[in-house]
Amino acid sequence: MKQSNNSSDAFLVNAYMNGKESALSELVTRHKQRIYSFIYSKVFDRDVAEDIFQDTFIKVIKTLKRGAYNEEGKFLPWVMRIAHNLVIDHFRKNNRMPKFENNNDFNIFSVLSDNALNIEKQIIKGQVESDVRRLIEELPDDQKEVLMMRIYKDMSFKEISEQTGVSINTALGRMRYALINLRKVIDKHNIILTN
Numbered sequence: 001m002k003q004s005n006n007s008s009d010a011f012l013v014n015a016y017m018n019g020k021e022s023a024l025s026e027l028v029t030r031h032k033q034r035i036y037s038f039i040y041s042k043v044f045d046r047d048v049a050e051d052i053f054q055d056t057f058i059k060v061i062k063t064l065k066r067g068a069y070n071e072e073g074k075f076l077p078w079v080m081r082i083a084h085n086l087v088i089d090h091f092r093k094n095n096r097m098p099k100f101e102n103n104n105d106f107n108i109f110s111v112l113s114d115n116a117l118n119i120e121k122q123i124i125k126g127q128v129e130s131d132v133r134r135l136i137e138e139l140p141d142d143q144k145e146v147l148m149m150r151i152y153k154d155m156s157f158k159e160i161s162e163q164t165g166v167s168i169n170t171a172l173g174r175m176r177y178a179l180i181n182l183r184k185v186i187d188k189h190n191i192i193l194t195n
Contacts, residue, residue, distance in 0.1 A: 009075035017064055024064075028057060031076055035083055042087045052090060056083045135185045143178035146171055 009030075015023035035056065040049040059082050063069050071078050136144060145164065149155045155163070160171045 052086045055086050143174050146174040147178040
């Protein structure tokens with residue numbers, strides 16, 4: 001039964017949904033390391049990671065048993081999304097934020113975060129975070145400076161004006177051009193920043 005990984009996953013999901021229990025254990029075995037490592041990289045606690053891993057597959061089983069799974073060929077990304085949701089739930093319960101990458105760098109999404117956003121959108125934000133940081137680096141220095149002060153340091157245009165020694169209108173203009181230029185760079189590189 002030699003098949004590519006994706007069709008194999010789809011084949012095993014189908015087999016499990018049609019009553020072949022062993023198909024699920026094969027899927028778990030195949031993806032355990034990747035899913036567990038992802039969870040552990042966020043929680044840094046083996047017991048918690050193990051609990052979340054178990055809960056992930058309980059959700060997977062419930063969804064498959066209900067016949068509600070319909071993302072054929074995308075089994076692993078689907079399971080990773082469930083795991084990510086459970087990691088977020090864990091931190092919400094404990095009123096702490098997970099350890100996502102680049103803690104020391106500016107993080108536009110920590111400023112723009114909105115708890116009302118659904119988890120899938122949060123995942124998408126995490127995936128484009130480094131793209132945004134790279135795009136900001138392409139801006140002219142004066143625009144980059146105003147953008148950093150406004151977005152990351154939450155400074156008013158009056159404060160920016162005072163710190164940079166330019167008028168409020170000039171600071172506003174630089175911010176406007178920074179945003180226009182970001183859009184141009186995004187279009188040039190065909191980057192999709194879903195919100």
